[in-house]
Every structure is written in structure tokens, then in C-alpha cells.
Amino acid sequence: MKIGILGGGQLGYMFLQNALQYPVEIHVLDPAENAPCAPHAHHFVQGDFADYETVVNFGKDLDAIGIEIEHVNVEALQTLKSMGKRVVPDPDALAIIQDKSVQKKFYVDHEIPTAPYFELEDWKDLICSVTEFPVFQKANKGGYDGKGVQYLPSRNGLTNQLRVPSIYETPADLEKEIAVVVVADGNGNLVNYPVVELVFNQEYNLLDYLLMPSTLEDSLAQKAEKIARNVVEKLNSPGVFAVEMFLNKDQSIWVNETACRVHNSGHSTIEAAYSSQFDQMLRTLMNLPLGSSNLYATSAMVNLIGAEGQTGEAQIENIEELMQIPGVYLHWYAKSETRPGRKMGHITLVDEDVDRLKKNIAKVNQTVQVTAKK
Amino acid sequence: MKIGILGGGQLGYMFLQNALQYPVEIHVLDPAENAPCAPHAHHFVQGDFADYETVVNFGKDLDAIGIEIEHVNVEALQTLKSMGKRVVPDPDALAIIQDKSVQKKFYVDHEIPTAPYFELEDWKDLICSVTEFPVFQKANKGGYDGKGVQYLPSRNGLTNQLRVPSIYETPADLEKEIAVVVVADGNGNLVNYPVVELVFNQEYNLLDYLLMPSTLEDSLAQKAEKIARNVVEKLNSPGVFAVEMFLNKDQSIWVNETACRVHNSGHSTIEAAYSSQFDQMLRTLMNLPLGSSNLYATSAMVNLIGAEGQTGEAQIENIEELMQIPGVYLHWYAKSETRPGRKMGHITLVDEDVDRLKKNIAKVNQTVQVTAKK
CATH class of the missing domain: 3.30.470.20 (ATP-grasp fold, B domain)
Structure with missing residues (x-):
């Protein structure tokens, strides 16, 4: 079976390490000739995964196509899907995730709890908006690893604004940041790993480590898992998803954002879980039964x-x-x-x-x- | 750090999968151009690991050299060691293991329990020897995966004899076959995994599965571990070793043979142990502290x-x-x-x-x- 992955960075690299155990041939597309996957995949293609022709050409002789980064050409994945390829995640789900404005509307439409927000096509309109500050500005497109997010403390000094169409969110009254990795096989079956908790260094306010399972009490953890599973159910797509959430001081939970790929939050599943998020990614691409998310x-x-x-x-x-x-x-x-x-x-x-x-x-x-x- | 492995079969393949997590560059030498490792190592060299010049040329620009098969050129490894390379296992230990006659003498010299045996330079002498039958004939050189071993039930019908210099062993009065994987860092530290038990299908007398830990009672398991550690201590070399043993019906234990490399007996350590035998192999090559052999x-x-x-x-x-x-x-x-x-x-x-x-x-x-x- 021939599987193609858009992106050959660290996520593709960890995917590949596990995939070598299976009877599959892994093809990787990445713009960087020295991408981590380049020397190790069965076939490496240097090229732009945001380009329609490049992606269609890359995928047209493969059986299944996955992603390790969300900024890829969705139209090309739609084309490959219509050619009968297995595409994970589903291009429709990816399209929702790729655009923060669409993603936010998806949460609201499905009554998934999330931070109050508004959106502006023209960032210059913020100065005359009636919002309270502070707000978090999130660029609709292209955000990644903290990029595309801007904290705006007050109406004075909006010079830091990102000059792109964005959503503007009310900050959480944060007790903890948490995440749940959920895997869907596309046939109605879901499994999730326990809640992951982001632990910050109090002194420097920097992320110290991620803990799995979290220290949340059971009822709260179950609530978070239920919300995360609901997000993934509604996205209606096979794949690995990481639902990042805020736990507010009043114990309410807001979905911050969802990744439709393997994620930092799930890395410790490599060693700590029976089947890792990278193993699940392969299983969803091969259309195999989902693995066990039980922890060692x-x-x-x-x-x-x-x-x-x-x-x-x-x-x-x-x-x-x-x-x-x-x-x-x-x-x-x-x-x-x-x-x-x-x-x-x-x-x-x-x-x-x-x-x-x-x-x-x-x-x-x-x-x-x-x-x-x- | 540049690490070279002689052999690119399944053992090298599983080694590589784990090694990709570390800041190392893996070079592999194998005669088969389609060896499992070939498409995935940082550098793959097609060549004969039994040839002196080929091995020296392969290793001369690397930092450390290991093996995944024992039939490699020991003299070349001696040369590489004398050039200051880290060679795992030590070529002296490998030389003992490579020749069944030398290996057997090593056990006897160190009072390590093993099956009674005699050796013949000329296989034709067996017919006039005074031995009792049945015996197991083991070719001194080149045995692998059951090859190079011949069961000789009686003096009549010796036509199946291997026509090479061999040792001839008294069969064990077998209760169980067991093995212990031991790892040595070369600085005096050893760790071992729990005893592995080979479970045979009673009906067909075929190996059914390997179980770790074994069902042996504690005192027997400890005795087996002690014998295995003693073998590895006396070999005086860094590396991963698999000591295969017979448990006789009288509860005595005989060492059958020792592999000075990762081994079938240790495969389940990949998932079941904190540090797998392949991870330990890398640690011994990098001269890192040994990993934990605790089981999940x-x-x-x-x-x-x-x-x-x-x-x-x-x-x-x-x-x-x-x-x-x-x-x-x-x-x-x-x-x-x-x-x-x-x-x-x-x-x-x-x-x-x-x-x-x-x-x-x-x-x-x-x-x-x-x-x-x-």
C-alpha cells in the first residue's frame, strides 16, 4: 500500500518511524530538500504542498494521502478524493480547520462551547468597534505554533495588530490549558486519549511540560473528553485530532482550537499508550481498526x-x-x-x-x- | 555522531527505527541492494561485511561500528578498533562467539554450565568415536537461525552429518528452552531483561511464541539470570547479548549458545520494556548510560x-x-x-x-x- 504524507517535518518523521513496521510504502512531499523525512522515506518529493498541481501529481499514483501540517492545498485533496483515494482528514474537515473564522462558526453552529468572539474582514475597523479589551486577535489563515495570534491589551496601542482578516476573542479566565487527542476511523468509531494538561512555570509563565493524564478531577476530565469527542464527531472525518481547550476558573470549558492532525499534545502517547497517535494516523490511512488508547x-x-x-x-x-x-x-x-x-x-x-x-x-x-x- | 552497522536485515531495520530519535547518522553495510535498511538509513553501502577491505573502508570515517549479524570480518573490526573507533561488541568477544568450538571452550574455561560435548576436526571420525547417541552436531562456523545444526539420532545413518569441523553435544533432558538478554556498557555495568521462555505447540512441536517474563519460579529465573550475566561479564565487552539456555528436567541449566547482538528473544522489549534491546544497542554504540530493562x-x-x-x-x-x-x-x-x-x-x-x-x-x-x- 502506498501512502503519501504532505509535509516532512518532525510530525512526518515520527509517523515514518512507526510506519516502517507495517507493509506500506511511504511517500513524503515537502518544500525543504533537507526536511527531516527526506533521507528516510521510501520516496521523497521536494515540492510545495500548497500548490494544486504539485499535490495532485504527488498523490495520483498513491492509495492514501495524509497530512502533517494543515496549510496544504485543499482543492487538490478534494480532487484526489474524487479519484477514489483515501484522504485523511477529509478535505471538508480540513477546510473548516484551516480558516479560524470558519472553524469558530463551526463551533457556534454545533453549540460547542468556545470563547465569545467577533470577526473583522478589515482589521482597521477594530479601532471603532465596541469591543471590550483585552482581546486575542487570531488571523483567519496561516496560524501555526503561536504565529498568527496577537494579544491586544487595550484600545490604545493597536499598532501590533495583524493586518489580515481575523477573529477577535475574549480571553479565557484561565485556570488551566488542556487538550484531548481524539481519533476517528471514519466509520463512526472514535477513541480518545486521556486529557493532557499544560503545566506552566509559575515564575517565567513559560510552558514547562505536558502531563497525561491531567490532574483534573474525573467529572471535569470526562466533560473535556465529551466536548472533544463531540467536536470530532461533528467534523465527520477519519483522522487524528487534537482539541485544545481552556478550563476557566468557573470550571466552564471553552474549545480554543482543533488540529486535524497529530499534535504536540499527543507526543507522549508514543511511549505511554498502547497505540500512539502516530500509529493511529497510520491505521486511519490504512483503514485499519483503531488502536487502544489505554496508557501504560x-x-x-x-x-x-x-x-x-x-x-x-x-x-x-x-x-x-x-x-x-x-x-x-x-x-x-x-x-x-x-x-x-x-x-x-x-x-x-x-x-x-x-x-x-x-x-x-x-x-x-x-x-x-x-x-x-x- | 556517525554510526555504522554491519548488516541491514530486520535487526538493523528495527535498530534504525529507534535510532532515528537520536542525534546520530546511521550508515549500513549489506551485500543485498534491497536489504530492509537500504531505503531508510542515512547512508547505505552495498558490500560484503565478511570482506576485510570492505569493512575497513566502510568504518574508517565513522565514530562507532556495530553489528546485526555475527558473520562479519573480525580482523577488520580489530583494525577499526585500533584506529580508535568504538566497536560493539568487542572484536575479541565476537571471535569467541563466531566459532562454536571456541565458544564452547570459553564456557568450560569459565565453569559456565553447558552440555557435555566433544569436537572433531574431521567429521568422518564420528563413525569410530565412542560417543553415545543421539548427539547434536553443530558446525563450528557459519551457523545461523537453525542452520549449521544437525540432530544425529544414532550411529546408523550418519549420512546427514554436516561435512565440516564441528562440536557434538549431548542433548539436554529438556524441560524448557529459555533465554536472557543482557546488556553491558563496557565500563562494568550490566542490565538484564527478565527470562524469556520459548513455548512450543505440543501437537506440532513447533515454536508457538516467546513469553516474557517466563513462568519459571523466582529462584530458577534468578539462577538463569545469574548464569547469563556471568557469561556476559566474562566476555568483557560492551553490547547486547542473548544467552540461550536449556532448563533440564532435573532443574539444572545449560547454556546452549550466546549471541553478541540483538536477538529474536528480545523483540518484545520494543513495546514491553522501558528501554528496548535496540535502544540499548544504540546506547552502547554512543557510550551512553544503559537504559532501564523494567517491563511495562x-x-x-x-x-x-x-x-x-x-x-x-x-x-x-x-x-x-x-x-x-x-x-x-x-x-x-x-x-x-x-x-x-x-x-x-x-x-x-x-x-x-x-x-x-x-x-x-x-x-x-x-x-x-x-x-x-x-
Whole structure:
């Protein structure tokens, strides 16, 4: 079976590592000739996944086409679907996700709880709008990894506004950020992993680690899972989905946004779950039964981010000390160059003892960093 | 870091899948241009790993060299070691393992329990030897996957003898076949996985599955682990070792033979252990601390063997039914052609409930087979 993936970055790379266990041939399309997947896929094609002709040509001799990034040409996927290819996620679902304005309307139409918002075709109209501040501006298109989002604290000083059609959201009264990864086979079956909780460093207000399962009490966790499953049910598409949510201080939950692909929130499923999100991605592409989302143990995931002031050939420092930590797993993304803030890898910790796990997270954060070779 | 592996078959393939998580560059040498590793390693070199010049040329610009097969040129590895490369296992240990006669003498010299034996330089002398029959003949060199071993039931009919220098062993009074995978970092630290038990189908006397941990009572399991660790300690080399043993009906344990590489016996560590044998292999090559051999759950491993009467382009039948079984993992070895008896893949089952595990093994065996495409 021939499977094509649009995008050959770290998500495609982790997908490929698992897919090599199966009787499949993996083709990858990415604009970067040195994309992480390039040396390892059965076939690598350098090209623009946002271009209609490129994507149709890439997919026309394959059996199934998936994505590891959402900014791909939807019309081409529609064409491939009409040619009888299995396309995951469904192009209609992808079209909803790709445009924040459409995605937001989808939540409202399906009575899925989400932050109050309004939208402006012309960003210049904000100055004369009747909204209260602060608001979060989210560009309708092209947002990724925190890009395309702007915090606007007050009516004074709107110079930071993104100058594109956007939605404007009321900020959550945030207690926690959480996420649920849900997998759908497209035949009506869903499985979900337990709630993941984003734990922030109180001092620096930076993401410290992701914890799965979360510390939420059962009834709240169940509520979050139910909301996430409802989102995916309504999207009516096979695939892996990550539903990111805000837990407000009044214990209400708002859907922030949904990814229709494998996601940072699900990385620790590689080691901690019977079937990982990458394994599920393959299963949905092969139209196989969904895997088990049961966990072996509690896990935490720490992103490995390129250090400030460091640009150049990437290296990880103190790998010996790191690999001494019990239950530690390194995932290096094989990107040749590090830049400040770039995701260069991640570390998963698995432990049945949650206190020990937390101590070891602190150790991980004190130990490794990604720098440029001198 | 540049790591070279001699051999690009299924063991190299599974090694590579894990190694892609680390900041390393993997080079593979194999005589077959369509070896499983060929399309996926950073660099693939087609060549003969038994040839001195080929191996030295392959390794001379790398940092570390490992093996996935034992029939490689030891002198070349000695040369590479003398050039300052990290070679795993140590060429001296490999030389002991490569020759059954030397290996057997090694056990005797170190008082490691093993089957009584004698050796003959000239196989024709067997007819006039004073031995009792039956005996197992094992060719000193080149044995692999059951090849190079011949059962000789009686003095009459020695026509099946292998016509090469061999050792001749008294058969065990067998209760069980067991194995222990031991990992050494070369700095005096060892870890071992729990005892693996080979479970045979009583009706057909064929290997049914491997179970880890075994059903041995604790004291016997500890005795087996102690013997295995002693073998590896005395070999005095970094690397992954599989010590295969016979448990006799009188509860004595004999070492059958030792592999100085990752091994069939350790495959279920991929899913069932914190650090798999393939991860340990990489750690020993990178000179990193050894990983944890703790288990997440009980596991069983079933080999996927090419069906009788089937030769040609390989396919796995009933994969949908297979993937429905809870806790199942497929490892397809990406060999293009199936042949009767050829190892084409394996299936691991992981379950905390051993009874359910055994039921699911039966299901696996009833479900899948590897055949040739029509």
C-alpha cells in the first residue's frame, strides 16, 4: 500500500518511524530538500504542498494521502478524493480547520462551547468597534505554533495588530490549558486519549511540560473528553485530532482550537499508550481498526527548544546526563539548524510514580539544552 | 555522531527505527541492494561485511561500528578498533562467539554450565568415536537461525552429518528452552531483561511464541539470570547479548549458545520494556548510560514465517483482523520476497492480564499468514 504524507517535518518523521513496521510504502512531499523525512522515506518529493498541481501529481499514483501540517492545498485533496483515494482528514474537515473564522462558526453552529468572539474582514475597523479589551486577535489563515495570534491589551496601542482578516476573542479566565487527542476511523468509531494538561512555570509563565493524564478531577476530565469527542464527531472525518481547550476558573470549558492532525499534545502517547497517535494516523490511512488508547503509565512531555542567542548547526548538550534519568525518552527531530525558539525535539518521561516523574522533569529541564556548534 | 552497522536485515531495520530519535547518522553495510535498511538509513553501502577491505573502508570515517549479524570480518573490526573507533561488541568477544568450538571452550574455561560435548576436526571420525547417541552436531562456523545444526539420532545413518569441523553435544533432558538478554556498557555495568521462555505447540512441536517474563519460579529465573550475566561479564565487552539456555528436567541449566547482538528473544522489549534491546544497542554504540530493562507489562512474541508452498512477492493476510486484537503490535520486516520458513516479521502482544494474553496469542496464530501475491 502506498501512502503519501504532505509535509516532512518532525510530525512526518515520527509517523515514518512507526510506519516502517507495517507493509506500506511511504511517500513524503515537502518544500525543504533537507526536511527531516527526506533521507528516510521510501520516496521523497521536494515540492510545495500548497500548490494544486504539485499535490495532485504527488498523490495520483498513491492509495492514501495524509497530512502533517494543515496549510496544504485543499482543492487538490478534494480532487484526489474524487479519484477514489483515501484522504485523511477529509478535505471538508480540513477546510473548516484551516480558516479560524470558519472553524469558530463551526463551533457556534454545533453549540460547542468556545470563547465569545467577533470577526473583522478589515482589521482597521477594530479601532471603532465596541469591543471590550483585552482581546486575542487570531488571523483567519496561516496560524501555526503561536504565529498568527496577537494579544491586544487595550484600545490604545493597536499598532501590533495583524493586518489580515481575523477573529477577535475574549480571553479565557484561565485556570488551566488542556487538550484531548481524539481519533476517528471514519466509520463512526472514535477513541480518545486521556486529557493532557499544560503545566506552566509559575515564575517565567513559560510552558514547562505536558502531563497525561491531567490532574483534573474525573467529572471535569470526562466533560473535556465529551466536548472533544463531540467536536470530532461533528467534523465527520477519519483522522487524528487534537482539541485544545481552556478550563476557566468557573470550571466552564471553552474549545480554543482543533488540529486535524497529530499534535504536540499527543507526543507522549508514543511511549505511554498502547497505540500512539502516530500509529493511529497510520491505521486511519490504512483503514485499519483503531488502536487502544489505554496508557501504560503516567507521562510528561517537555519540548526541546533552540536556546536564545544560538543559531547554527544544532547540538544537544548533556545527553549523557539526560539518558541517565529513569524512564526518559529523547526524540531528536533531525533538523540541521537550530534557531532561538525553534522546536528541535522533545523529551518524554514515563513513570508510574507521579511524584518521581515531576522530580525528573525538573532534572530534564536543568540538564539539556539545544545550542549551535561552535 | 556517525554510526555504522554491519548488516541491514530486520535487526538493523528495527535498530534504525529507534535510532532515528537520536542525534546520530546511521550508515549500513549489506551485500543485498534491497536489504530492509537500504531505503531508510542515512547512508547505505552495498558490500560484503565478511570482506576485510570492505569493512575497513566502510568504518574508517565513522565514530562507532556495530553489528546485526555475527558473520562479519573480525580482523577488520580489530583494525577499526585500533584506529580508535568504538566497536560493539568487542572484536575479541565476537571471535569467541563466531566459532562454536571456541565458544564452547570459553564456557568450560569459565565453569559456565553447558552440555557435555566433544569436537572433531574431521567429521568422518564420528563413525569410530565412542560417543553415545543421539548427539547434536553443530558446525563450528557459519551457523545461523537453525542452520549449521544437525540432530544425529544414532550411529546408523550418519549420512546427514554436516561435512565440516564441528562440536557434538549431548542433548539436554529438556524441560524448557529459555533465554536472557543482557546488556553491558563496557565500563562494568550490566542490565538484564527478565527470562524469556520459548513455548512450543505440543501437537506440532513447533515454536508457538516467546513469553516474557517466563513462568519459571523466582529462584530458577534468578539462577538463569545469574548464569547469563556471568557469561556476559566474562566476555568483557560492551553490547547486547542473548544467552540461550536449556532448563533440564532435573532443574539444572545449560547454556546452549550466546549471541553478541540483538536477538529474536528480545523483540518484545520494543513495546514491553522501558528501554528496548535496540535502544540499548544504540546506547552502547554512543557510550551512553544503559537504559532501564523494567517491563511495562507481560508480553509475547510470535514470529511471522513465510507459509509453506509460497514463494514470491510477500503479503500479510488478514491484517484487519489482526489489528483488532488488543495490545497487538505488527513488525513487518520489509523483505520483498517470501519463502517457506523465512522470517518475514513478528507480532508482539502486550497485556497485564496473562490469561487474556494467551487467548490473544491463539487468535494471532489463527489469523495471520504470510503468503505470496498471486
